[in-house]
Amino acid sequence: DIQMTQSPSSVSASVGDRVTITCRASQGIRSWLAWYQQKPGKAPQLLIYAASSLQTGVPSRFSGSGSGTDFTLTISSLQPEDFATYYCHQGSGFPFTFGPGTKVDIQ
Amino acid sequence: QVQLQESGPGLVKPSGTLSLSCTVSGGSISNYYWGWIRQPPGKGLEWIGHIYYSGSTNYNPSLKSRVTISVDTSKNQFSLKLSSVTAADTAVYYCARPKYCSSTSCWGFDYWGQGTLVTVSS
Numbered sequence: 001d002i003q004m005t006q007s008p009s010s011v012s013a014s015v016g017d018r019v020t021i022t023c024r025a026s027q028g029i030r031s032w033l034a035w036y037q038q039k040p041g042k043a044p045q046l047l048i049y050a051a052s053s054l055q056t057g058v059p060s061r062f063s064g065s066g067s068g069t070d071f072t073l074t075i076s077s078l079q080p081e082d083f084a085t086y087y088c089h090q091g092s093g094f095p096f097t098f099g100p101g102t103k104v105d106i107q
Numbered sequence: 108q109v110q111l112q113e114s115g116p117g118l119v120k121p122s123g124t125l126s127l128s129c130t131v132s133g134g135s136i137s138n139y140y141w142g143w144i145r146q147p148p149g150k151g152l153e154w155i156g157h158i159y160y161s162g163s164t165n166y167n168p169s170l171k172s173r174v175t176i177s178v179d180t181s182k183n184q185f186s187l188k189l190s191s192v193t194a195a196d197t198a199v200y201y202c203a204r205p206k207y208c209s210s211t212s213c214w215g216f217d218y219w220g221q222g223t224l225v226t227v228s229s
Contacts, residue, residue, distance in 0.1 A: 001168075034206075034215025043219035044152065049206050050214050087152060091205070091213035095167040096154040 006099035012107040019075040023088035032092035109134040111220035125189040129202030140208045145198040
């Protein structure tokens with residue numbers, strides 16, 4: 001299985017801060033990488049697909065980069081509605097796997 | 108706008124079979140892959156498997172011996188069966204649609220059901 005790791009596991013930040021979350025795959029996955037935001041009691045919401053493509057309707061303050069094994073999700077200016085848990089997900093090879101999540105909370 | 112809705116029992120006895128359906132509305136089930144993902148309370152996400160509308164499937168090897176995913180195009184539904192359940196199978200179960208898939212890879216899930224909590228307990 002392709003193992004996905006994320007860092008940090010949690011981050012405390014303020015509104016307006018720039019937040020960067022990294023995701024690493026245990027083997028190369030080209031650009032078959034997605035990022036999700038999940039709020040308590042809700043289904044995950046797709047933010048980024050194909051490593052760097054912004055999903056329709058997602059604010060442009062979210063961006064993704066990387067390919068191969070190392071990926072990054074950046075929130076350029078954190079907004080109150082962005083406090084949530086973020087997951088990376090590889091869809092390159094079966095079984096598909098998710099990172100353990102990064103919780104972004106209010107400093 | 109495509110919408111997905113899970114349905115099925117919220118409580119299953121140990122050693123029993125978990126059965127869930129996902130009804131797709133606002134679009135056809137044809138020409139797409141459809142998947143199941145679960146999330147134990149307070150934990151992360153686990154991909155269970157997915158099915159193409161034609162019936163071809165891929166399963167997580169960790170569950171493969173216990174999982175069956177099927178599709179009913181006439182009802183615009185697909186289903187999950189998980190046998191021999193234990194407390195470790197207690198989770199919120201989501202149905203979802205990948206944004207795009209080749210035969211071996213997918214770009215992530217862009218449509219999700221709201222999720223349904225299934226508890227395994229006697």
